[in-house]
Amino acid sequence: MELPEEYKRGFKDFLGIKIDLSKRPLIPRPETEYWVQWFINQDHKEKMKCLDLFSGSGCVGVAVLKNIQDSICHFGEIDDAFLEQIKINCSDINSNRYRIIKTDIFSNIDEKYDYILANPPYVAKSRIDEVGSDVINYEPHIALFSGNDGMDIINNFIDNVKDYLNEGGYAIMEFDPQQKDKIKEGEFHKDQFGEYRFVVIKK
Numbered sequence: 001m002e003l004p005e006e007y008k009r010g011f012k013d014f015l016g017i018k019i020d021l022s023k024r025p026l027i028p029r030p031e032t033e034y035w036v037q038w039f040i041n042q043d044h045k046e047k048m049k050c051l052d053l054f055s056g057s058g059c060v061g062v063a064v065l066k067n068i069q070d071s072i073c074h075f076g077e078i079d080d081a082f083l084e085q086i087k088i089n090c091s092d093i094n095s096n097r098y099r100i101i102k103t104d105i106f107s108n109i110d111e112k113y114d115y116i117l118a119n120p121p122y123v124a125k126s127r128i129d130e131v132g133s134d135v136i137n138y139e140p141h142i143a144l145f146s147g148n149d150g151m152d153i154i155n156n157f158i159d160n161v162k163d164y165l166n167e168g169g170y171a172i173m174e175f176d177p178q179q180k181d182k183i184k185e186g187e188f189h190k191d192q193f194g195e196y197r198f199v200v201i202k203k
């Protein structure tokens, strides 16, 4: 068992951006890269404001800020070390364009957004044996697990997300393909491997 290469190196490339991993957040995944690129390719409201909730390294919001001109992004994350990590990854971005918020899901979110981008912890604790040992041993469990079926945070997010969206806005949430039938609403999309991986919830 060995420390993952990305932690040894200290960074991971995410859509061509060097994401620092010195505080050991979740290593950004290609499936996430795929839907973030999908989002970047859509038409957006001018000067749009988005929330990257469950930010971890901040890879999602940083990619938005670097690819969508005049966009504003707020980052929401519960873990203090990862809040520091987001700050590091935003160090070359104008501070007028982002805000970093310590929050338990929506607890400290007090604004509405045009878009909410979310990669919540969604691995089912009951499937822990199927997760690779490098992941279990080295990646933060707070970033992976959420209840026995992995649905605790997802359910809370879906129940509340529309309260934080502007009219005409939408949220994108990543999930495990096995969870698709438990997610009651939204437009489902596949990832680059042909698996259902993200849902778009419109207001």
Ligand SMILES: C[S@@+](CC[C@H](N)C(=O)[O-])C[C@H]1O[C@@H](n2cnc3c(N)ncnc32)[C@H](O)[C@@H]1O
Residues within 6 Å of the ligand: 025, 026, 027, 028, 029, 032, 053, 054, 055, 056, 057, 058, 059, 060, 076, 077, 078, 079, 082, 103, 104, 105, 119, 120, 121, 122, 142, 143, 144, 153
């Ligand atoms: C799956 S990781 C996603 C990280 C990053 N957005 C990415 O896509 O690589 C989930 C993140 O949510 C954070 N998190 C876990 N529970 C949370 C909660 N209740 N409220 C806010 N953030 C939470 C974890 O610390 C972790 O950084």
